[in-house]
Amino acid sequence: MKWPFFQHPEPEVARYLAGTPRRLSRNTPFSELSFLVLDAETTGFNLSTDRLLSVAAMPVRHGRAEAGGLRSWLFHQPDVAITAATRIHTILPSDSVGGTPERQVLQELLPAATGALIVGHHIGFDIGMLNAAMRRHFHTPLRNRTLDTALLSMRVLDAFRRTGYSNQRPPGLDEVCAHLGLSIWERHTADGDTFATAQIFLLLCARLRRKLGRDLVLGDLPFN
Secondary structure, three states, rough: OOOOOOHHHHHHHHHHHHOOOOOOOOOOOOHHOOEEEEEEEEEEOOOOOEEEEEEEEEEEEEEEEHHHHHOEEEEEOOOOOOOOHHHHHHHHHHHHHHEEEEHOOOHHHHHHOOOOOEEEOHHHHHHHHHHHHHHHHOOOOOOOEEEHHHHHHHHHOHHOOOOOOOOOOOHHHHHHHHOOOOOOOOOHHHHHHHHHHHHHHHHHHHHHHHHHHOOHHHHHHOOO
């Protein structure tokens, strides 16, 4: 069952829905926008059967990353198995047993997401996993607009510009960081990848601002 935001029985969800508009003016100045940079680690890549293991989020406001606001959660997933993904993020079943229940993590994450534009590298998958969890617990998906820094890099950086070939893939986080001369702190952790993505986002926005010769507005950025 789905509820309008003013009838949703969960107060955290009701406040989130009320404070997160579906549309914003394309002319909204960049300086007036609130962003939440986000990254998730999961048991695998199947939106139906895999589960969230960790998530991190960091606010970006007034053109600055609020590193002190970086927060991360480890999910309690007692039935998680060791998979190929484990070799990448190194989150073991014994780690997951001591985590926070999925429902509680979502309740704590929603205030940070309220009214924000969500930014991430290949963010579509992360949002897909979060939406699956939101539907399991609250019967509603996230409603934030999203920006993929991989796609933004293809718009801003000549090295990754679209070529017209159908098999061209968006660049990975490591590729973009290497091109920009950034090192990734704790790669393949939600915290480290979130911090790196925030740096990429702000650098790309600065380059786009110089390219356009004016301050950015929402319509300059490839949000979904």
